[in-house]
Amino acid sequence: MGKLGRGRRGRSGVKSGNGIGEGTGVFRRHVLYVPGYDPFPPRRYRELYRKEGAAQAAISGYELAIRARPGTAGGWCVTSCMEQAAEAEMEVLVWSDLVKSSMERGVLGTYLLFFRTAWVYGASGALWRLLRLRKGPMIAALYPAVLLAGQALVAMLAGWIVARLAGGGWAGLGLALAVGFAVLEGFRRIDRRLFVYYLMHDYAYTAVARGAYPAALADRLAQFRGRVRAAMESGVDEVLVVGHSSGVHLAVSVLADLIREGVPPGPSLGFLSLGQVVPMASFLPEARKLRGDLLFLSQRQELTWVDVSAPGDGCCFALCDPVAVSGMATEGQRWPLVISAAFSQTLSPERWQHLKRRFFRLHFQYLCAFDQPGDYDYFRITAGPLTLAERYAGRRPSPGRVAQACSPYRDMA
Numbered sequence: 580m581g582k583l584g585r586g587r588r589g590r591s592g593v594k595s596g597n598g599i600g601e602g603t604g605v606f607r608r609h610v611l612y613v614p615g616y617d618p619f620p621p622r623r624y625r626e627l628y629r630k631e632g633a634a635q636a637a638i639s640g641y642e643l644a645i646r647a648r649p650g651t652a653g654g655w656c657v658t659s660c661m662e663q664a665a666e667a668e669m670e671v672l673v674w675s676d677l678v679k680s681s682m683e684r685g686v687l688g689t690y691l692l693f694f695r696t697a698w699v700y701g702a703s704g705a706l707w708r709l710l711r712l713r714k715g716p717m718i719a720a721l722y723p724a725v726l727l728a729g730q731a732l733v734a735m736l737a738g739w740i741v742a743r744l745a746g747g748g749w750a751g752l753g754l755a756l757a758v759g760f761a762v763l764e765g766f767r768r769i770d771r772r773l774f775v776y777y778l779m780h781d782y783a784y785t786a787v788a789r790g791a792y793p794a795a796l797a798d799r800l801a802q803f804r805g806r807v808r809a810a811m812e813s814g815v816d817e818v819l820v821v822g823h824s825s826g827v828h829l830a831v832s833v834l835a836d837l838i839r840e841g842v843p844p845g846p847s848l849g850f851l852s853l854g855q856v857v858p859m860a861s862f863l864p865e866a867r868k869l870r871g872d873l874l875f876l877s878q879r880q881e882l883t884w885v886d887v888s889a890p891g892d893g894c895c896f897a898l899c900d901p902v903a904v905s906g907m908a909t910e911g912q913r914w915p916l917v918i919s920a921a922f923s924q925t926l927s928p929e930r931w932q933h934l935k936r937r938f939f940r941l942h943f944q945y946l947c948a949f950d951q952p953g954d955y956d957y958f959r960i961t962a963g964p965l966t967l968a969e970r971y972a973g974r975r976p977s978p979g980r981v982a983q984a985c986s987p988y989r990d991m992a
Contacts, residue, residue, distance in 0.1 A: 606665040606964040608817045609810040609846075611672055613803065613833070615824025615856075616781040618678045621653035621671035627946055628655065628669065635948035635958045643962060663964040670810075672803045674829075677795055682780045686763045689776055692783040693727050699786040704987040705862040712858060712904060712985045715893035719938065720859070723779040730766045730775070734759040774939060781825065782859070790863025792832070803833045804840075811843040817966045819849040824895070824942065827855040827886075828869055831901075835872035838881050848882040849967030851960060852915060853945040854892055857901035862986045871991035874907040877914045883968040884914035887945060887955055890979070891922035891935065894942040903982035906989040918955065919977040925949040 612624060629645050636643040641661040648654035654670040684692065700706040710717045738755035745751035770776040787793060792800065810818045822830030834850055842848060861869050876884065888897040900917050902908050922941065923931055927950040934941055946957055956963075960970060 604664075606663060606817075607815040608665065608667040608819055608961070609813060609815045610667055610669045610819045610821060610961050611803075611807055611810060612669065613672050613820065613822040613826035613830045614675070615826045616678055616784060618675050618682060620675060621673060624671055624946075625655045625669075627943075628657075631947040632657070632958050632962070635952070635956065638948060638950060639952065639956065639959075641959075643958060657962040659958075659962040659964075661959060661963045665962060665964040667962045668815075669961070670806065672806060674796065674799050677799060678780075678784075681784050682777070684780070686760065686767055689767075689779055690727065690731070693724060693779055696779070696783045696786045697724060699789055699863065700782075703789070703862075703864050705864075708862055708985045708987050709858055712899060712981070713896045716856060716859070716896055719778070719894045720782055723775045723782070726773065726775045727779065730763060733766075734762040737762045785825070785860050786863065788865060790860050790866030790869065792868065796829075800829060800833050800836075803829070804837050807833060807837055808840075808843065811846055811848070815846050817847040817849060819851060819961065819967060821851045821853065821961070822855070823853045823945065825856055825859070827852040827901070828857045828860050831857070831876055832869060832872045834882065835876045838876070838879055842881045847966040847968055850876075850882055850884040850915075851967060852884065852886045852901070854888055854895040854942055855886060855899075855901050856895055858896050858899065858904055858986070861901070861905040861907075862988065864988050866988070867990055867992040870905055870907055870986075870989070873902045873905055874909065874991065877902040877907065878909065878911045880913065882914075883966070883971070884916065885967055885971055886915035886917045887920050888917075889920040889922045889941075889944070891931075892920075892941050892944070893938050896981075898977060898979045899981040904985050906984040906986045907991075908982065908984065916971055916974060917976045917980045918971075918974065919979070920945060920949075920955045921953060921977075925951050925953050925955070927951065 614624065632643045632645065641659060643657065643659045646656050648656050648668060648670075653673050654668060657667040657669060659665050738759035741758045742751040742755035745754050766773070767776055807818065807820060820830050820834060830850065830852065857873070860866050861873065876882075886901065888895050888899075890897045896904070898917055898919055900908070900915065902912060902915065922944060926934065930950055934944070949956065954971070954974065960967065
């Protein structure tokens with residue numbers, strides 16, 4: 580690992596609007612958050628930040644206040660006092676509309692996606708390599724496949740029973756088909772509890788172009804790049820891009836293209852990746868751009884990249900260096916710094932026992948409060964007075980970091 584880069588920063592001297600840090604120089608940050616595959620609007624993240632930030636502030640003994648960000652539907656402002664006053668503008672880079680449109684498939688459309696996605700991961704060899712890398716996220720990936728197959732069996736059984744009761748014939752067959760479809764539709768309607776269709780569409784969205792970015796998503800990433808550039812030119816002390824889950828590999832490509840174009844001088848540039856699932860995309864045959872972006876970004880000194888995951892999160896590739904496991908590591912690799920959020924240590928024993936079986940909730944724990952925070956505190960990172968480079972200066976990767984190349988494909992765009 581190389582040294583942490585772009586740690587230099589200034590102080591804007593701007594006063595806080597909430598009474599925090601009045602009369603003193605205030606550290607200013609612009610945070611751009613890239614969600615994972617999520618159909619929900621930005622206000623969900625704002626309310627999560629409000630609730631969990633208040634909890635973390637009470638636990639850690641610092642001040643944190645949130646207010647609306649004028650003129651935006653997808654952002655909020657944070658003022659804090661953590662040894663020094665700081666302000667942060669929080670912006671969600673929205674692609675939930677693309678997620679929603681990709682989920683607008685009925686029962687039959689979802690089953691067709693199921694077969695196509697299974698074929699892409701199986702025939703490409705990616706599935707077996709991913710299973711060797713981490714079993715946890717692959718169990719999560721197989722979960723919708725198993726339940727979709729199980730739901731189909733239940734529907735066929737229900738149809739068979741109805742057909743027998745109807746005495747067979749064309750009328751019985753028609754009733755069987757109607758009942759079977761009704762059973763499948765019923766499962767789809769309660770998917771908010773099961774997450775089967777949601778997860779199936781998530782994996783299918785990555786597999787639809789065999790790892791390449793669909794055209795609509797590529798256009799959206801170009802817009803994201805424009806938002807990051809605008810933040811870099813806004814006079815803040817740090818621009819921090821945060822990617823979560825499948826939002827991590829989107830942020831990788833956004834930042835790689837930004838740096839290729841030339842980074843505006845001034846603010847420190849940080850990239851915080853949380854609960855990454857990069858191998859789900861980078862191990863596919865057409866993910867050439869992503870692999871090239873991983874290689875490029877891993878060598879750049881224009882930014883600081885810290886990757887946070889936890890073995891307790893079964894929905895991510897915990898402690899796997901996304902560059903190295905994708906076969907893109909070189910002697911010049913600087914990033915990412917891979918560290919563990921160590922849920923079993925940073926959550927109280929009672930809370931850990933309560934959450935350890937709630938797999939989807941744990942996947943969002945990176946955005947939440949910790950009872951016994953270590954050197955990872957989402958609210959200190961996003962709202963505190965230190966840049967990402969300063970906060971992790973001298974930090975070594977966590978023990979257990981996985982750096983063995985496992986991807987079956989190494990070619991790049």
